[in-house]
Amino acid sequence: xxxxxxxxxxxxxxxxxxxxxxxxxxxxxxxxxxxxxxxxxxxxxxxxxxxxxxxxxxxxxxxxxxxxxxxxxxxxxxxxxxxxxxxxxxxx
Numbered sequence: 001x002x003x004x005x006x007x008x009x010x011x012x013x014x015x016x017x018x019x020x021x022x023x024x025x026x027x028x029x030x031x032x033x034x035x036x037x038x039x040x041x042x043x044x045x046x047x048x049x050x051x052x053x054x055x056x057x058x059x060x061x062x063x064x065x066x067x068x069x070x071x072x073x074x075x076x077x078x079x080x081x082x083x084x085x086x087x088x089x090x091x092x
Contacts (some may be wrong), residue, residue: 002076002083021046038062045075 003020004013024044028037041047041062051061051068058064063071 002079002081005083006086042067043071045072048072048075 003016004010007013007016024040025046028040028044031037031040047062048068048071051063052065052072054061054065
């Protein structure tokens, strides 16, 4: 919703959201070291959202469920804040 408010175009909002969702897994694949792969996996919205659902093998995940919920909430809050700021600047 925040991306849609910022872009004001349905197709661009969907493309932007999907691009953002796929960006961090791609960066993790391209990263040279495993340390950077785990960092990208820990801050990306998709791994964070998937970590919330995990119930077993938590030690092998890049981020634990509660921190994953925090990361996902930060992504949502950031998108809503950007959408609100852009809406405040553009609208009369």
